[in-house]
Amino acid sequence: MTNTIGDIEDADVILVTGSNTTENHPVLSRHIKRAVSFKGAKLILVDPRRIKLARFAHLWLRQNLGTDVVWINGMMRVIISEDLYDQSFVETRTEGFDEMKKMVEKFTPEFVEEITGIPAADLVAAARLYAGAGAASILYCMGITQHSHGTDNVKSLANLAMLCGHMGIPGGGVNPLRGQNNVQGACDMGGLPNVYSGYQAVSDLAIAKKMEEAWGVTDLPTQPGLTVTQMVPKAHEGEFKALYIIGENPLVSDPDLNHAEQSLKHLDFLVVQDIFLTETAELADVVLPAKSFAEKDGTFSNTERRVQRIRKAVDPPGQAKDDWEILCEVATRMGFEMHYEDSEAIFNELARVTPSYAGISYERIEQDGLHWPCPTPGHPGTPILHREQFTRGKGLFHAIDYIPPAEQTDDDYPLYLTTGRVLYHYHTGTMTMKTDGLNERVPECFVEISPKDAALYELENGERVEIASRRGKIQARIQVSDKAVSGTVFIPFHFAGAAANRLTNAQLDPVSKIPEYKVCAVRLSRAA
Amino acid sequence: MAAEQRMVINGNDFSFTPGETILDVARRRDIDIPTLCHLKDAVPTGACRICVVDVQGARNLLPACVTPAAENMIVLTESPAVVRARRLILQLLLSSGNHNCAVRGSDGQDWTSFQLAVRSDDGSGELCPVWGDCRLQGLAYRYQVTGERFSATETAYPMETVNPFIVRDFSRCIQCGRCVQACNEIQVNNAIHVGYRGAKAKIIAAGDRPLKDSDCVFCGECVQACPVGALVEKDARYKVRPWTAQKVRTTCSYCGVGCQMYLHVQDEKVVKVSGVEDRTPNFGSLCVKGRFGFDFIHAPQRLTVPLIKENGQFREAQWEEALDLVAQRLGSIKQSHGPDAIGVLTSARITNEENYIANKFARAVLKTNNIDHCARL
Numbered sequence: 002m003t004n005t006i007g008d009i010e011d012a013d014v015i016l017v018t019g020s021n022t023t024e025n026h027p028v029l030s031r032h033i034k035r036a037v038s039f040k041g042a043k044l045i046l047v048d049p050r051r052i053k054l055a056r057f058a059h060l061w062l063r064q065n066l067g068t069d070v071v072w073i074n075g076m077m078r079v080i081i082s083e084d085l086y087d088q089s090f091v092e093t094r095t096e097g098f099d100e101m102k103k104m105v106e107k108f109t110p111e112f113v114e115e116i117t118g119i120p121a122a123d124l125v126a127a128a129r130l131y132a133g134a135g136a137a138s139i140l141y142c143m144g145i146t147q148h149s150h151g152t153d154n155v156k157s158l159a160n161l162a163m164l165c166g167h168m169g170i171p172g173g174g175v176n177p178l179r180g181q182n183n184v185q186g187a188c189d190m191g192g193l194p195n196v197y198s199g200y201q202a203v204s205d206l207a208i209a210k211k212m213e214e215a216w217g218v219t220d221l222p223t224q225p226g227l228t229v230t231q232m233v234p235k236a237h238e239g240e241f242k243a244l245y246i247i248g249e250n251p252l253v254s255d256p257d258l259n260h261a262e263q264s265l266k267h268l269d270f271l272v273v274q275d276i277f278l279t280e281t282a283e284l285a286d287v288v289l290p291a292k293s294f295a296e297k298d299g300t301f302s303n304t305e306r307r308v309q310r311i312r313k314a315v316d317p318p319g320q321a322k323d324d325w326e327i328l329c330e331v332a333t334r335m336g337f338e339m340h341y342e343d344s345e346a347i348f349n350e351l352a353r354v355t356p357s358y359a360g361i362s363y364e365r366i367e368q369d370g371l372h373w374p375c376p377t378p379g380h381p382g383t384p385i386l387h388r389e390q391f392t393r394g395k396g397l398f399h400a401i402d403y404i405p406p407a408e409q410t411d412d413d414y415p416l417y418l419t420t421g422r423v424l425y426h427y428h429t430g431t432m433t434m435k436t437d438g439l440n441e442r443v444p445e446c447f448v449e450i451s452p453k454d455a456a457l458y459e460l461e462n463g464e465r466v467e468i469a470s471r472r473g474k475i476q477a478r479i480q481v482s483d484k485a486v487s488g489t490v491f492i493p494f495h496f497a498g499a500a501a502n503r504l505t506n507a508q509l510d511p512v513s514k515i516p517e518y519k520v521c522a523v524r525l526s527r528a529a
Numbered sequence: 530m531a532a533e534q535r536m537v538i539n540g541n542d543f544s545f546t547p548g549e550t551i552l553d554v555a556r557r558r559d560i561d562i563p564t565l566c567h568l569k570d571a572v573p574t575g576a577c578r579i580c581v582v583d584v585q586g587a588r589n590l591l592p593a594c595v596t597p598a599a600e601n602m603i604v605l606t607e608s609p610a611v612v613r614a615r616r617l618i619l620q621l622l623l624s625s626g627n628h629n630c631a632v633r634g635s636d637g638q639d640w641t642s643f644q645l646a647v648r649s650d651d652g653s654g655e656l657c658p659v660w661g662d663c664r665l666q667g668l669a670y671r672y673q674v675t676g677e678r679f680s681a682t683e684t685a686y687p688m689e690t691v692n693p694f695i696v697r698d699f700s701r702c703i704q705c706g707r708c709v710q711a712c713n714e715i716q717v718n719n720a721i722h723v724g725y726r727g728a729k730a731k732i733i734a735a736g737d738r739p740l741k742d743s744d745c746v747f748c749g750e751c752v753q754a755c756p757v758g759a760l761v762e763k764d765a766r767y768k769v770r771p772w773t774a775q776k777v778r779t780t781c782s783y784c785g786v787g788c789q790m791y792l793h794v795q796d797e798k799v800v801k802v803s804g805v806e807d808r809t810p811n812f813g814s815l816c817v818k819g820r821f822g823f824d825f826i827h828a829p830q831r832l833t834v835p836l837i838k839e840n841g842q843f844r845e846a847q848w849e850e851a852l853d854l855v856a857q858r859l860g861s862i863k864q865s866h867g868p869d870a871i872g873v874l875t876s877a878r879i880t881n882e883e884n885y886i887a888n889k890f891a892r893a894v895l896k897t898n899n900i901d902h903c904a905r906l
Contacts, residue, residue: 006786026784026785031717034717035717182787187879190888191892192875193902198888212893218893225898226900228905229902232874243871244871245859246874247873247887248876248879249876249902251874254903269862276832277832293831294779295799303786305787314779315799318827318831319832321832324879325882328890331852332894334853339886339890344880344882348881351885424817425818431825432825436825438747439818442817
C-alpha cells in the first residue's frame with residue numbers, strides 16, 4: 002500500500018475494485034465501512050459480484066469479467082474531457098500525459114458500456130465523484146491482478162490516481178491489499194527471481210558485488226531466475242530437476258492443477274518443508290517439519306509495509322524446527338557455513354544489506370511496527386509513499402489499450418467462472434480446516450450462481466453439480482445467491498477435494514507472470 | 530483551532546482542548562474514573578452512569594463520558610456523593626442476573642440457593658466463566674458493594690449456544706450496549722441491536738434469531754467488548770481463567786493486515802486469542818479466522834519428524850539423515866545439471882528472517898536466482 006490502513010478513514014472517496022474486502026481483509030474493511038457510515042466518505046465499488054460492500058456503496062459498477070482497463074480508461078476520459086483532473090500535479094509530478102490522453106480518447110462512456118456492461122451514466126458519475134474528492138483512496142486486490150493483463154490493470158489504476166493528484170497525500174494512494182500475512186515480507190526479502198532483499202536487482206553488478214562481500218561468496222548469479230509459474234512448466238519439460246518448497250501448497254493453489262501435478266511428478270527431487278503433510282508434501286521425496294508462527298520469533302511485514310514482531314508462545318510439536326535453522330543446516334552440509342544465534346541476529350544482518358530496512362531493529366518495533374522505507378536508526382519510517390516524488394522521479398503515465406481475457410465463453414462453455422476466498426477459510430485450507438467451527442460455517446466447496454441462471458439451468462439450491470472447463474472438472478453444491486450476477490459463477494479455491502484450480506486457466510500475465518484465476522469459461526451439469 | 534482552556538480535577542489544575550469530555554481529560558492524566566458502557570472510538574452513550582462525577586455548581590452528578598469539559602470547571606471524581614451513586618448502580622446491576630461472583634453472598638444467608646439457581650441456568654457448578662476478569666466484579670470489589678440490597682430478578686431469556694464460537698448468556702448481560710456499539714460502530718457489521726425495550730430489553734440479532742442465522746460474521750468484537758460474562762468464547766468458557774493463562778503478543782498469521790493479537794497460553798497450549806487494544810493497525814479488532822481459527826497450532830496432523838520416501842511410502846527419519854540426504858541430492862543435481870536446474874519456493878507465510886535466509890540459500894549456496902513464492906497465486 003502507498004498509504005496506511007488507518008489512513009482509509011481520512012479519504013473523501015474510496016474506490017474499491019477486485020477486493021471482497023469484508024471476507025478477505027475483514028479488519029481492514031471496518032475502516033471502509035466506518036468512513037462511509039460515520040465520516041461522510043463515498044464508496045465506489047467496481048466488482049463483478051454483489052459483495053457485502055455493495056450495501057455500503059454509493060455507486061456499484063458491475064463490470065464484465067476482465068474489462069477493467071476499459072472502465073478505468075473510460076473514467077479518465079470523462080475526467081480529462083470535463084477538465085476535472087489535477088493540472089498542477091500532472092504538470093509538476095508526471096510525464097507521458099499526452100500519450101495516455103490520446104489512448105483514452107476512444108473510451109467514450111458509450112463504448113465503455115458496450116464492453117463492460119457498466120451504464121454510461123454510472124461511469125460518468127463515478128468519474129466525477131473520484132476526481133472531485135479532496136482525497137480519494139483506491140483499494141484493490143487479486144480481482145485486479147489475477148488476469149492475463151493484470152499488470153495493465155494495476156498501471157491503469159496508477160494512471161487514474163496520478164491524473165487526479167490523489168497520490169502522496171493522507172487518504173489517497175493506490176493500495177493493493179496483500180492476501181497473505183507476510184507476502185509483503187517475502188517480496189521485500191528477495192523471495193523473487195530478479196531481486197535481492199529491498200528490491201536490489203540481481204542484474205546490477207554493483208549490488209552483486211555488495212552482496213558477495215556481505216555474504217563472503219563469489220560468482221553470485223546475475224541473470225534473473227524463473228518465477229513459480231515458469232518453473233512448473235519447465236519441470237514438465239524435464240529441464241528442471243529439483244524444487245525446495247517451503248510453506249506453500251501449489252497443488253491446490255496453482256492454476257490448471259492437473260498439469261501442475263504432472264509437472265511436480267517429473268522432478269528428480271522434491272523437498273517440502275511445512276507444518277502439515279499437504280497435497281504438495283505428499284509428492285515429496287523428503288518432508289521436513291517446520292514450526293508454526295506461534296512457536297517462533299521473527300517479523301512479518303504487513304500490507305501497509307509495517308514491519309511487526311511475532312513471538313514464541315508455545316514449544317513446537319515433536320522435532321519441528323525453525324525454517325531458517327533447517328536451511329542453515331542444509332547450507333552448512335553443502336559446504337557453506339551458515340549459523341545464527343537467533344532470529345534477531347538474522348534481522349540485524351538483513352538490515353545491514355537492505356537499505357529500506359536499515360533503520361529497523363527489534364528494539365524499535367517492540368511496541369509498534371515501523372513502515373519501510375526506514376533507512377536510518379533515527380528515521381520515523383514512511384507511512385505514505387511518493388509524497389515529494391515517485392521512486393523513478395516523475396510518475397509515468399502508461400498508455401494502455403484493452404486486451405480481452407484469454408478465454409471467452411462459447412456454446413460448450415457458456416458461463417464465466419471467477420474464483421476467490423470466503424471469510425471462514427484461508428487459502429488452501431490447511432490451517433482453517435483444523436477448526437471445527439470454521440468447517441461448520443463453510444463445510445465444503447460450492448458454486449455460487451444467480452437465481453436467474455439457476456432457473457435457466459434448472460438447478461436447485463444444495464444440488465450437486467459438475468463444473469467443467471476445457472482443462473478439468475470438479476463437483477460442488479449449488480448455492481443460489483444474490484451475490485452472483487447472471488452469466489458468471491463463483492467458486493472458492495480452498496477445497497482440495499473440489500479444487501477450483503482444476504478448472505482455471507494457466508494463461509499468464511506477460512509481465513507479472515500471474516495466472517488468469519479470475520476469468521475462465523465453464524459449463525454446469527447435474528452431477529451423475 | 531480553539532485555545533487551550535483549564536479545569537480542576539480533584540484539586541489539580543489541568544489544561545484541555547474544547548470538545549474533550551471530562552473523561553477524556555481525566556484519562557489523559559491517569560485519573561481513574563470507572564466506566565462500563567464507554568467504548569473507545571464509539572459515540573459515548575452515558576447509559577450505565579457508573580462514570581458520574583461531582584461537578585461544582587451542577588444540580589446532579591454528571592456522567593464524565595458525555596459531559597464536555599468547560600473552562601474553570603471544578604470536578605471531584607470520588608466524592609462521597611459519587612461513591613454513593615456508584616454503589617447504588619452496582620447494587621442494581623448485581624441484582625439484575627446471575628452475578629455469582631461471591632461478592633453478593635458476603636452478607637447474605639441465601640447464597641447457596643442463589644448459586645443453585647445459577648447452576649441450573651448456567652449448567653456449571655463453577656463461578657461465572659469470567660470470574661476474576663470482569664469489570665462489574667472489579668467495581669463491586671473496589672466499592673465494596675454487597676449485592677443483596679435488592680432482590681434478584683428472574684432471567685428472561687435462555688442461553689444461546691447453537692453457534693460454534695460464542696456463548697450468549699443473557700442472564701449475565703447488564704445491557705451496557707458495548708457489544709452493540711462494537712458491532713455497529715467499530716466493525717460495522719450491523720448484526721446485533723437492542724430489542725424489546727424496557728424491562729424486557731435484550732440484545733438481539735436479525736429479529737431475535739440465533740447469531741448463526743443473522744448477519745453475524747463471528748469476528749468476536751462483541752466478546753472482547755463485553756465487560757462481564759454475557760459473551761464468552763465457547764471453547765475457552767470454563768477452561769481458561771485469566772490468572773492461569775499467560776498472554777504473548779504476536780502478529781496474526783492469516784491475511785496481510787497484520788493484526789496485533791495476544792495468544793493466551795495455558796498448559797503449553799494456545800487456548801484463546803484476543804486483539805491488542807490501543808495499538809495499530811487493528812486497535813483490538815480481529816476477524817473470525819484470527820480469533821477462533823487457531824486449532825491448527827496443536828492439530829494432531831502437525832508434522833513432528835522428518836519423513837523420507839522409500840518405494841513410494843514415507844518413513845520417519847532422524848534430522849541428521851534427512852538433512853544429509855537433502856544436501857547430498859541437491860549437491861549432486863547442481864553438479865550434474867547446473868544450479869539453474871534447482872529452484873526454491875519460499876513462503877509468504879514464514880518470517881522476514883526466514884525469507885532472507887531462503888534468498889541467501891538460493892543465491893549464495895545453490896547459486897541460482899530461481900526463487901519465488903506464491904505472491905502471484
